[in-house]
Amino acid sequence: MKVISTKDAVGCILCHDITQIIKGHTKGPVFRKGHIVTEEDIPVLLRVGKENLYVWEPKEGMLHEDEGAEILRQFCQGGSRKEAAFEGEKKCFRYMSASRASEGKIELTAEMDGLFKVDKKALYEVNSQGEMMIATRHGNTEVRKGDKLAGMRVIPLVISREKMDKAGDAIRQENGGKPILSLLPFVPKRVAVITTGSEVYKGRIKDTFTPVLEEKLGHYPVTIISRTVCDDDPQMVTDAIRGALEMGADLVLCTGGMSVDPDDRTPLAIRNSGAKIVIYGAPVLPGAMFLLSYMEGGQAVMGLPGCVMYAERTIFDLVLPRVLADDPVTKEEIATLGEGGLCLNCPVCTYPNCGFGK
Numbered sequence: 001m002k003v004i005s006t007k008d009a010v011g012c013i014l015c016h017d018i019t020q021i022i023k024g025h026t027k028g029p030v031f032r033k034g035h036i037v038t039e040e041d042i043p044v045l046l047r048v049g050k051e052n053l054y055v056w057e058p059k060e061g062m063l064h065e066d067e068g069a070e071i072l073r074q075f076c077q078g079g080s081r082k083e084a085a086f087e088g089e090k091k092c093f094r095y096m097s098a099s100r101a102s103e104g105k106i107e108l109t110a111e112m113d114g115l116f117k118v119d120k121k122a123l124y125e126v127n128s129q130g131e132m133m134i135a136t137r138h139g140n141t142e143v144r145k146g147d148k149l150a151g152m153r154v155i156p157l158v159i160s161r162e163k164m165d166k167a168g169d170a171i172r173q174e175n176g177g178k179p180i181l182s183l184l185p186f187v188p189k190r191v192a193v194i195t196t197g198s199e200v201y202k203g204r205i206k207d208t209f210t211p212v213l214e215e216k217l218g219h220y221p222v223t224i225i226s227r228t229v230c231d232d233d234p235q236m237v238t239d240a241i242r243g244a245l246e247m248g249a250d251l252v253l254c255t256g257g258m259s260v261d262p263d264d265r266t267p268l269a270i271r272n273s274g275a276k277i278v279i280y281g282a283p284v285l286p287g288a289m290f291l292l293s294y295m296e297g298g299q300a301v302m303g304l305p306g307c308v309m310y311a312e313r314t315i316f317d318l319v320l321p322r323v324l325a326d327d328p329v330t331k332e333e334i335a336t337l338g339e340g341g342l343c344l345n346c347p348v349c350t351y352p353n354c355g356f357g358k
C-alpha cells in the first residue's frame with residue numbers, strides 16, 4: 001500500500017471505499033475498495049476531497065481480484081476474452097452469460113432452457129486451492145433462461161498469478177482442461193406414449209396416466225407423435241415400441257406393468273424390442289420400479305411405474321431432462337442417486353431446488 005497523488009492514480013487499485021455525502025441527498029461509497037482508478041474518476045475523487053489516495057502498487061505477478069475472477073470465469077465457462085465477447089453488460093458463451101467482474105465477483109446466468117452440468121471433481125480442485133471460490137447450483141438439474149447458475153470470486157484484493165495458474169493446472173490434471181460448467185440446451189424430441197394394462201385396454205377404467213405425461217412433457221420442446229394402448233401382452237407392447245420407433249420416435253414412454261404381478265410384463269416387452277437395458281430398478285422413491293434403456297440408434301425407451309402417475313415428483317423428473325438434453329444416463333449414475341433419492345413430499349414442492357435426486 002502507498003499514498004499517491006490522485007492526479008497520478010490512473011490504473012491504481014483503491015485500498016478502501018471512498019464515501020460521498022451530499023447533504024439531504026446521498027451518502028454512500030462512490031468507489032469501492034478494489035476499484036481501478038480511471039481518467040474519468042479523477043475529477044470525481046477531487047470533488048469528494050481526495051487529493052491523495054491509498055492504493056495498491058501493481059506488482060509483477062500479482063492480479064487484481066477482478067482479473068482473478070475473470071480467470072475463474074474461464075475455468076467455469078471456457079473461452080478467451082475474445083470468444084466470449086461482451087454484449088452490453090453480458091458476456092455470452094456456451095449458452096451462459098457472465099456479469100462484468102465487480103468487487104472481485106462474477107455471476108453466470110442461463111441463456112437457454114436446458115440441463116446444467118457440473119464437473120464436481122474439477123470444481124472441488126479449484127475450491128481446494130484457497131483464496132478463490134466458485135459456488136454453483138446442483139448439476140444434472142434443468143434450468144430455465146434467466147436462472148442464476150454460479151457465482152465466483154477471488155477472496156483477497158489481489159492474488160498471485162502463480163496461484164491462479166496452479167488452479168488451472170489442477171483442472172487440466174483432473175479433466176484435461178475442459179470447462180467446469182456446461183449448459184446443454186434441450187433438443188426437440190418426438191415422443192411416443194404406450195399405455196399398458198388390461199384394465200385400460202378393455203375399457204374398465206379411463207387412462208389417467210397419459211394426461212399426466214402430456215402435462216409434464218408440455219414444459220419441454222417435445223411433440224407427442226403417438227399414443228397407443230396395449231393389453232398385458234408383451235408381444236403387443238414390443239410391437240408398439242417397434243412401431244413407434246419406425247414412426248421416428250426419439251423417446252418411447254411405456255406406462256404400467258412394471259412391478260411383480262403375473263400381468264406385469266412391460267420390462268420383458270422392452271427387452272424384446274432390442275433395447276439395451278441401463279437399469280431396471282433404481283434407488284429412488286417414488287420410482288423404484290423404473291426402467292431405462294436405449295436403442296442402438298440412441299432412442300431412449302423407458303418403463304414408467306405407477307407412481308409416476310400419482311406422485312408429483314419421481315425418478316422420471318430426474319431422468320427426463322437429461323434424456324431431453326441428449327445426455328446419456330449410466331447405470332453408475334443411477335446407483336449414486338440413493339443419497340437424496342427419497343422424495344420428502346413437502347407440503348409445497350420446490351423441486352428442482354431441493355435435495356431430491358442430489
Ligand SMILES: Nc1nc2c(c(=O)[nH]1)N[C@H]1C(S)=C(S)[C@@H](COP(=O)(O)OP(=O)(O)OC[C@H]3O[C@@H](n4cnc5c(N)ncnc54)[C@H](O)[C@@H]3O)O[C@H]1N2
Pocket residue numbers: 195196197199200205206207208209210255256257258259260261264287288289304305306307
Ligand atoms: N410385491 C410387490 N409389489 C409392488 C412392488 C414391489 O416391488 N413388489 N412395487 C410397487 C411399486 S414401487 C410400484 S410403483 C407399483 C408399480 O406399479 P406398475 O407400474 O406395475 O403399475 P400397475 O400394476 O400396472 O398399476 C398400478 C395401479 O395403477 C393403475 N394404472 C396403471 N396404469 C394406468 C393408466 N394408464 N390409467 C389409469 N390407471 C392406471 C392400475 O390400474 C393399478 O391400480 O407396484 C408396486 N407393487
Ligand code: MOO
Pocket residue numbers: 284285286287288289290305306307308
Ligand atoms: O416404483 Mo414405485 O415407482 O417406487 O412407487
